[in-house]
Amino acid sequence: MQVLSFSSPKLSTRNMVYMAMLMAMQIVLGRFSFGTPWLKISPAFFATILMGYYFGPWLAAGAAALNDQLSIMIFSPGANFPGFTISAAIAAMLYGMFFHGKKVTVLRTLLAVGMVLLISNIILTTLWLNIMGTPWQGIIWPRTIKNVVMLPIQTALSYGTLKAIERIRTHL
Numbered sequence: 001m002q003v004l005s006f007s008s009p010k011l012s013t014r015n016m017v018y019m020a021m022l023m024a025m026q027i028v029l030g031r032f033s034f035g036t037p038w039l040k041i042s043p044a045f046f047a048t049i050l051m052g053y054y055f056g057p058w059l060a061a062g063a064a065a066l067n068d069q070l071s072i073m074i075f076s077p078g079a080n081f082p083g084f085t086i087s088a089a090i091a092a093m094l095y096g097m098f099f100h101g102k103k104v105t106v107l108r109t110l111l112a113v114g115m116v117l118l119i120s121n122i123i124l125t126t127l128w129l130n131i132m133g134t135p136w137q138g139i140i141w142p143r144t145i146k147n148v149v150m151l152p153i154q155t156a157l158s159y160g161t162l163k164a165i166e167r168i169r170t171h172l
């Protein structure tokens with residue numbers, strides 16, 4: 001029995017339309033973020049999880065990277081830093097590995113959300129901010145505390161969303 005998924009579905013017109021809808025959803029939800037530039041809270045993770053669930057690690061990672069670049073072109077007045085695109089792709093890839101073609105369980109959801117928060121949000125994003133000139137010593141603890149607080153919240157919201165999607169998936 002394989003614990004993680006490394007496959008993605010074939011790209012059909014239907015899948016491309018669903019992917020575009022999830023990408024638009026991610027851009028819209030990302031606009032509802034709040035906090036400081038180095039400590040943001042956003043509901044955009046819903047779209048990222050759904051991309052991983054439906055499209056697997058590879059297509060979800062590609063879509064998340066493309067979406068990050070589109071968001072920067074549309075909304076960002078500053079320079080583009082590719083590290084954040086890598087973080088977005090890794091988060092989507094991890095969700096795809098944990099959820100694509102797999103039964104949604106509380107443990108699987110907790111592990112997936114925990115891995116994304118640890119690898120993408122705490123480690124990589126702190127590294128990117130440090131490379132851009134923010135001292136990591138000043139932001140690591142607030143970022144860690146924020147992500148520890150968000151772990152049960154994102155896990156519960158993600159589990160509820162994915163269980164609801166699991167019930168209606170056959171009708172899509």
